[in-house]
Amino acid sequence: MTTLFAILFYLATALFVAGLAYKILDFARTPAPLSIPTTPAPTTRGGVVFRMCREVVFFESLFKGNLWIWTFAALFHFGLALVAVRHLRYFTEPVWSWVAFAQPFGMYAGFAIVAGLGGLWARRFLVERIRYISTVSDHLMLALLVLIGLSGLAMKFLTHTDIVGVKAFFLGLMRFDIQPLPDDPLLGVHLLLVATLMIVFPFSKLLHAPGVFFSPSRNQADNPREARHLAPWAAALEKH
Amino acid sequence: MAAPDAKAKVEAPAFREFATVPAIQPDATENIRSYVASDKIQEAIGFPGKLAEDWRETHDKAIGRMGELLERYRSLKVYLDACVHCGACTDKCHYFIGTNDPKNMPVARQDLMRSVYRRYFTPAGKWFPSLVGARDLTREVLDEWFTYYWQCSECRRCSVFCPYGIDTAEITMAGREILDSVGYGQKYSNEIIGKVHKIGNNLGLPGPALEDTLNGLEEDVKEDTDVDVKYPLDVQGAEVLLVTPSADFFAEPHIESLIGYGKVFHAAGISWTLSTKASEAGNFGMFIGNYDQLRKIALRVREAALELGVKRIxxxxxxxxxxxxxxxxxxxxxxxxxxxxxxxxxxxxxLDPHYKQPSHICEVTWDLIQAGRLKFDKEANDGRIITFHDSCNVARASRMGDYPGGQFDIPRNIIKAVANNYFEMAPDTTREKTFCCGGGGGLLTDELLDIRVKGALPRMEALKRVVDDHGVNFMATICAICKAQFTKVLPYYGFKMGLVGGVHQLVSTAIHLGNEQ
Structure with a gap:
């Protein structure tokens, strides 16, 4: 069992990192030949960074667009961020002090994750327009995330797993020194689903995470009269 | 295909008491289709005349073109990958609001192409097509693209609300470009592009006719004002080259704004000229998403500027x-x-570096007002109770002045400087949230009248409120397409067509032409 999970996590990490790196490089090397920020847009680089921060941290556009989706999305993503921070303790020794500080909040953030996902999922059934656009993979993705959340919460609030053993396993993985994984079916399910999520990430709509940083309508400064934007393939047209 | 007597069945939807989102009505607009361009129109601008006999050939060409566009445009690549189907855009498109057809929801319009992208360009779609909503490109899919990518006005309203800034206009442009590349173009846009190349403007107005028109205009203005305002053409060494949509030369109410531009230059003592070669500001190359056409049409302005030696555009x-x-x-x-x-x-x-190049006529006029170089008799506009319709491309794809949002303030500032009665429409329908007039993006053609009327619904509702509450009788706008579209569509909603006009029409009414400068 331990060996299987060790292999699985090496594989998942490799696919996650390589897949994501490939997509990010692909986004980055594809030219944006025309200036197309959605205006009003910041006129400077600094302004663009500020706009992007508001977009990534507060989901500014979504807030303008739909308060229900924003609320559920915020619950889910902020919850996820806190839970992710909390999980750093399984990968660091000694545990960083700010991670330790976030610990008590992270414990309950798991509920925010599941509540947010529940809201988003309910909309896929209850709102006709969103039902119309939902695909099987949209539902499966939500199912995957909900199950990760529920199995994690169960280990915290129902049946405790041997977290010292879990930590030893992951620290071991990081040092290529495989340690035994505690024998707990719930833990097994949780880890299996997380590995699945990592593998699916670069091939799915989860690409919205890196994608937002490369969105020309959000990451371009509004300065076309002052600076000449020219993609290499467009510049080549001027040669003849 | 499209019913010949299209006008008979065109009906405006009822005003909604509350701006609720409509229930979806699948395929409600599947029969509203643009006319397909003839092989003559297609070949005149370098596109294949018609679809290949063999479907396989068309299929491969379309997928090949899609692959090329994915390499050329980061927007397309990122936007096809990043959507999570959250649904924030689903109630933002005026065509969806007016027609209830779910394929007019921005995300669904994108998915018409995204489904094909997934099938041919992503592992998930290659291996598990039904799981991720991927599908083969078939003749039916191509027809669907033609129908629904020509029911988008590329207004970018959806991109304002998308958490990733996905702009359906970029997808629509790519869709149209692929359609053109396999010989499946839209008659209206491609015919106009042909005219621009051949004659110099979208309306096909040749040089001598243009000269006649401008001479007539000078006489009219002389008769009205007793002042010799000039409307010069091809004047070597003029300071300003004015490039304006060709509708300004003869259509109502457009021409009233052209008269206004001339009066502004006259009153400020700025030498200016129009150009036969660049007698069109419009550029339908953007509508069809074809970079070569976009560039070729724009280059006419460069050539005219170099030939005439102007300092400002x-x-x-x-x-x-x-x-x-x-x-x-x-x-x-x-x-x-x-x-x-x-x-x-x-x-x-x-070009003179002291001025923004190019400048919008509203920037010019507002700068002159601020410098005290124009004087107005505001009372001349007192018969008008005015509101302002933000045009989508100005609002969400450009700027005026020195700060973000100047494109909203400057036209309003001008209106308030030349008239006394001004009222705003509802804030969720103005500025960057403005609703398209319903006729932009290459849809201003008669066979699409039905969708144009329905797409105007949200704007008409907002207009109705200020008409009822404040007695508004003039909706000012700074777009030739908005002006033409509203003129046609207003009567369907019980308004007079004369309710729409240009900002410089108001300027024209109030400006002093004497020796004040």
Whole structure:
């Protein structure tokens, strides 16, 4: 069992990192030949960074667009961020002090994750327009995330797993020194689903995470009269 | 295909008491289709005349073109990958609001292409097509693209609300470009592009006719005002080259704004000229998403500017033209600043760096007002109770002045400087949240009248409120397409067609032409 999970996590990490790196490089090397920020847009680089921060941290556009989706999305993503921070303790020794500080909040953030996902999922059934656009993979993705959340919460609030053993396993993985994984079916399910999520990430709509940083309508400064934007393939047209 | 008597069944939807989102009505607009371009129209601008006999050939060509576009445009690649189907855009499109057809929801319109992208360009779609909503490109899919990519006005309203800034206009443009590349073009846009290349403007108005029109205009203005306001054409060494949509030369109410531009230059004592070669600010190359056409049409303005030796380039009231001029001209033609390559520098060293290149006519007028160089008799506009319709390409794809949002303030500032009665429409329908007039993006053609009328619904509702509450009788706008579309569509909603007009029409009414300068 331990060996299987060790292999699985090496594989998942490799696919996650390589897949994501490939997509990010692909986004980055594809030219944006025309200036197309959605205006009003910041006129400077600094302004663009500020706009992007508001977009990534507060989901500014979504807030303008739909308060229900924003609320559920915020619950889910902020919850996820806190839970992710909390999980750093399984990968660091000694545990960083700010991670330790976030610990008590992270414990309950798991509920925010599941509540947010529940809201988003309910909309896929209850709102006709969103039902119309939902695909099987949209539902499966939500199912995957909900199950990760529920199995994690169960280990915290129902049946405790041997977290010292879990930590030893992951620290071991990081040092290529495989340690035994505690024998707990719930833990097994949780880890299996997380590995699945990592593998699916670069091939799915989860690409919205890196994608937002490369969105020309959000990451371009509004300065076309002052600076000449020219993609290499467009510049080549001027040669003849 | 489309019913010949299309006009008989065109009906405006009822005003909604509350702006609730409509229940979806699948395929409600599947029969509203643009006319397909003839092989003559297609070949005149270098596209294949018609679809290949063999479907396989068309299929491979379309997928091949899609692959090329994915390499050329980061927007397309990122937007096809990033959507999570959250649904924030689903109730933002005026065509969906007016028609209830779910394929007019921005995300669904994108998915028409995203489904094909997934099938051919992503592992998930290659291996598990039904799981991720991927599908083969078939003749039916191509027809669906033609129908629904020509029911999008590329207004970018959806991109304002998308958490990733996904702009359906970019997808629509790519869709149209692929359709053109396999010989499946839209008659209206491609015919117009042919005219621009052949004659110099979208309306096919040849040089001598243009000269006649402008002479007639000078006589009319002389009769009205007793002042010799000039409307010069092809004047070598003029300071300003004015590039304006060709509708300004003869259509109502457009021509009233052209009269206004002339009066502004006259009153400020600025020498200016129009150009036969660049007698069109509009650029339908953008509508069809074809970079070569976009560039070729824009280059006429560069050539005219170089030949006439002008110092400034000013653009008249036209929404998409201002987007192309403001955001794309520097890239396409070097009209702008900040370049260090010989192609652009050749022109940029000729242009006066004290002015923004290009400038919008509203920027010119507002600068002159602020400098105290124009005087107005505001009472002349007292018969008008005015509101302002933000045109989508100005609002969401360009700027005026020195700060973000100047494109909203400057036209309003001008209106308030020349008239006394001004009222805003509801804030969720103005500025960057403005609703399209319903006729933009290459949809201003008679066979699409039904969708144009229905797409105007949200704007008409907002207008109705200020008409009822404040007695508004003049909706000012700075777009030739908005003006033409509203003129046609207003009567369907019980308004007079004369309710729409230009900002410089108001300027024209109030401006002093005497010796005040």
């Amino acid at each position: 000013v653009v008249g009231e036209c929404g998409h033209a201002w987007r192309v001029a403001y955001a794309f001209w520097n890239t396409l033609t070097g009209i702008g600043a900040g370049a260090n390559d010989p192609f652009a520098v050749e022109l940029q060293k000729q």
